[in-house]
Amino acid sequence: VAERVLLLVETGWPIRVALASWPGRRLRTEWTTLALALLGPVVLVVGFVTAQAAQPGPDPWNRSLSALSGQGASSRWIMVGALGAAGVLVVLLALGLRRRVPAAAWRLLAAGGVFLVVAGLDPQPVGGYSAVHMVTAGLAWAAFTAWPLALAFSSRVDHRLRWASATATAVLIVLMAWFTAQLVTDGAWYGISQRVVILAQAVWPVVVAATRSPLSAPATRASASDTH
Numbered sequence: 001v002a003e004r005v006l007l008l009v010e011t012g013w014p015i016r017v018a019l020a021s022w023p024g025r026r027l028r029t030e031w032t033t034l035a036l037a038l039l040g041p042v043v044l045v046v047g048f049v050t051a052q053a054a055q056p057g058p059d060p061w062n063r064s065l066s067a068l069s070g071q072g073a074s075s076r077w078i079m080v081g082a083l084g085a086a087g088v089l090v091v092l093l094a095l096g097l098r099r100r101v102p103a104a105a106w107r108l109l110a111a112g113g114v115f116l117v118v119a120g121l122d123p124q125p126v127g128g129y130s131a132v133h134m135v136t137a138g139l140a141w142a143a144f145t146a147w148p149l150a151l152a153f154s155s156r157v158d159h160r161l162r163w164a165s166a167t168a169t170a171v172l173i174v175l176m177a178w179f180t181a182q183l184v185t186d187g188a189w190y191g192i193s194q195r196v197v198i199l200a201q202a203v204w205p206v207v208v209a210a211t212r213s214p215l216s217a218p219a220t221r222a223s224a225s226d227t228h
Contacts, residue, residue, distance in 0.1 A: 001080075008088050030209075033096030037209040040089045041202045047082020048195055051075035062191035065198075066124055086202070093205055100208060102157065105150035112143030144201050145172040151208070161211050168204050175200050 051068040052060035054075040060068075069079035094101075094109065101109075119137040124130050151157050151165035175197045182190040 005084065008084070009091070030096075033093060034206070034209045036089055036093045036096060037206040040086050040093065041199055041206070043082055043086045043089060044199060044202060047079060047086070051079040051082065054078055062188065064191050064194055067191075090205075093209065097205065097208055100211070102150055102154040104154065105147045108143045108147040108150055112140045112147070115140035115143065141176060141197070145169070145176050148172070148204055158211070161208070164207065165204075168207070172197070172200055172204075 048068075052063070052075070055063060055068055055073060057063065065079060065083070067073065068075045069083070070076065073079075098106075115136045119133050119140060122130055122132040122136075124133045146169065148165040148168045152162050152169060154162070157165070175193070179190075179193040179197045181187065182193045187193075
């Protein structure tokens, strides 16, 4: 798995550099970033549906991602492949959004990524329990839920995006509470609530990528230097 991830990243990075080097790269990069943002949720939905179709059982929709990608599951490599592809897309998207996202949001995203890697390295055993996996996965979910809040409190972000970010954070918190309640109570909507939260978290970068208002401070400095 480590070998495949390394190869994917090494293959994807030259593509990103080539796109950024084209003439008129600023406009092209913006459209590329938006395309990557839109592609992420599509990959997740296709992966979910395909894995569920391959997984036997009376209610595949209620199966968690852990079950769909678990050891011995018929949908294991479908779900793992979809999540891996979505992860690469998120990294490329983050590179495209680097000038529009304040440092606090970057820290939350980076922390979430680190926690997610640790959770993946110590997976939940079949029929068992891993405290490391549960704690780090919970922290990763919390970081990915809270990162729009950093945009909401940044004075350098356009006020419309700030209000939208605050609203997005509130919605994500409600969805996370729903998912947590389903997880703790082993509720009938556990699998679906997990899918809803993941897709909701994937939608917000689309909004940021589609917003034509990067951080105001760098733009102001650039315009001042152009004037001189």
